[in-house]
Amino acid sequence: MDLGFIAQYLLNGIVLGVIYAMVAVGFTLFFGVLDVIKFSHGDVVMAGAFTALATYAGLELLGLGYPTFAAVFITLAGIAAMALLGALLAKFLILPLRNAPPLNTLLITLMFGLALRESVRLFYPNGSNPKPFPQLLPDLSLSLGNLELRFDSVLLIIVGLGAIIGVHMLIERSRIGLAIRAVAQDPETARLMGINFERVVLATFGLGSALAALAGVTNGLYYSEVNFGMGLLLGVIGFSAAVVGGLGSLYGAIIGGFLFAALQTIGAVWFSVPAYKDVFAFACIIALMAWKPTGLLAAKSAERV
Amino acid sequence: MSEPLVVENVVSGYDQADVLSGVSLTVSEGQITCLLGSNGAGKTTLIRAILGLTPARSGRICFGDHDITHQSTHRIAALGVTCIPEGRRVFPRMSVEENLRVGAYTESDREAIKKRFAEVFAIFPRLKERADQLAGTMSGGEQAMLSIGRGLMSAPKLLIVDEPSLGLSPLLVKENFRVIKRINELGVTVLLVEQNVRQTLDIAHRGYVLAQGRIVAEGDAVHLRDNEEVRAAYFGG
Numbered sequence: 001m002d003l004g005f006i007a008q009y010l011l012n013g014i015v016l017g018v019i020y021a022m023v024a025v026g027f028t029l030f031f032g033v034l035d036v037i038k039f040s041h042g043d044v045v046m047a048g049a050f051t052a053l054a055t056y057a058g059l060e061l062l063g064l065g066y067p068t069f070a071a072v073f074i075t076l077a078g079i080a081a082m083a084l085l086g087a088l089l090a091k092f093l094i095l096p097l098r099n100a101p102p103l104n105t106l107l108i109t110l111m112f113g114l115a116l117r118e119s120v121r122l123f124y125p126n127g128s129n130p131k132p133f134p135q136l137l138p139d140l141s142l143s144l145g146n147l148e149l150r151f152d153s154v155l156l157i158i159v160g161l162g163a164i165i166g167v168h169m170l171i172e173r174s175r176i177g178l179a180i181r182a183v184a185q186d187p188e189t190a191r192l193m194g195i196n197f198e199r200v201v202l203a204t205f206g207l208g209s210a211l212a213a214l215a216g217v218t219n220g221l222y223y224s225e226v227n228f229g230m231g232l233l234l235g236v237i238g239f240s241a242a243v244v245g246g247l248g249s250l251y252g253a254i255i256g257g258f259l260f261a262a263l264q265t266i267g268a269v270w271f272s273v274p275a276y277k278d279v280f281a282f283a284c285i286i287a288l289m290a291w292k293p294t295g296l297l298a299a300k301s302a303e304r305v
Numbered sequence: 306m307s308e309p310l311v312v313e314n315v316v317s318g319y320d321q322a323d324v325l326s327g328v329s330l331t332v333s334e335g336q337i338t339c340l341l342g343s344n345g346a347g348k349t350t351l352i353r354a355i356l357g358l359t360p361a362r363s364g365r366i367c368f369g370d371h372d373i374t375h376q377s378t379h380r381i382a383a384l385g386v387t388c389i390p391e392g393r394r395v396f397p398r399m400s401v402e403e404n405l406r407v408g409a410y411t412e413s414d415r416e417a418i419k420k421r422f423a424e425v426f427a428i429f430p431r432l433k434e435r436a437d438q439l440a441g442t443m444s445g446g447e448q449a450m451l452s453i454g455r456g457l458m459s460a461p462k463l464l465i466v467d468e469p470s471l472g473l474s475p476l477l478v479k480e481n482f483r484v485i486k487r488i489n490e491l492g493v494t495v496l497l498v499e500q501n502v503r504q505t506l507d508i509a510h511r512g513y514v515l516a517q518g519r520i521v522a523e524g525d526a527v528h529l530r531d532n533e534e535v536r537a538a539y540f541g542g
Contacts (some may be wrong), residue, residue, distance in 0.1 A: 181399060181403075185396045190407070191379050191382070193382060193459070195407075195410055
């Protein structure tokens, strides 16, 4: 195996890592502010991709399908729609269940995800089959030996990393970020300080879902195909990544996402049968969890004396 | 102008059980009013009702000209009611500076926030030295300072201090009471909730004694000191 070959795997792995990290950050944000696991998150990724796809069909009908414009427009449409969906979900499904056992929230979001998935299959035209996703990014590439440096991959990495860094800055530096962290650490005291708890929760769910939509569109652009069930595996991977990193920790989720992509890539190189890569990656995750049950960067349960 | 805080006939509690059965009290402008009572008397329930955390079942709570009986907690805070909660409750994974910034969350004017940082650092120079330290890694005494400093960052019109001496060494308790007195002298109206009778009555102007969900004694601090009811409320005698 030569250097170009390794670089190729590395590049593909990074694209996957960015996608997984974007999904995992959502899980960790939701768990951080409300201590809930939202199992419909993977299906929100899928719905984001399908919203973008439907928007593209609309643009084409209007004769506005210019690739660069369309790429930006449908991405923003997917993000906006999912941010709204996330906030609505928080308001009408998750907040009303705040005083119920966490298991109920888990169950109800699982069901919501299922309903979302089946709706796309039933109501999207020909939704039960994989749909081609438009190739909107310039088809440029640079061949360096065995490495084919695709322009679209590089662009997706830059945009994805930019989004993750942006969310991180928002949480660490902005006023709403301060409120999100305050609510995550002590919701009651945060309210005593004048923070509107409900608004912070809606903002957090909007933010996490927007990131999920970007992950979905990135996934569509990268593989040139989407299907109604894509959220299932992406959701499980994002969840595993967040848990392995340490639920509640932003860095943990990012590290977890890239770690999972790395394991998959190693699995793909190691075994000749491609399907083994997921088995290998999940097996490693199980081993990791046995070794560090609270995650790699578990948010230290600081003593409240 | 009406009194800062007027509580009328408040009934409140958790689930089916009423903890407070018709409590009334008044906090006067510029004074330290204290609320005394042993464990389980209902002090915390009353504070939670005032702050909108456990809304009152009946009765009325007014802050100045606002009826806050059924307001949400963050709105009550925005009106100028600030609480220094029992057990300090600093945000452990935030720095000292960020904790103070959350305290000033309802203020959007940068200059005003800057001025308040200077005021708080003048009272607690220690907090300035520790500005970048994570609050969770500080000692209990330092966290107590931070909790009070965070409360002051909102420029409160009414400061509710809930059990400030809980879990602190006698020396720190004394220091804490001195600070509360100083804050009051700067013009802040204080409602002080305490179990520590003697030291509380030393700095308070007026006081109320709560026992089994009712006010059993009230009056000027000097009079409460020798009151039989106060002793009875504490020692069950």
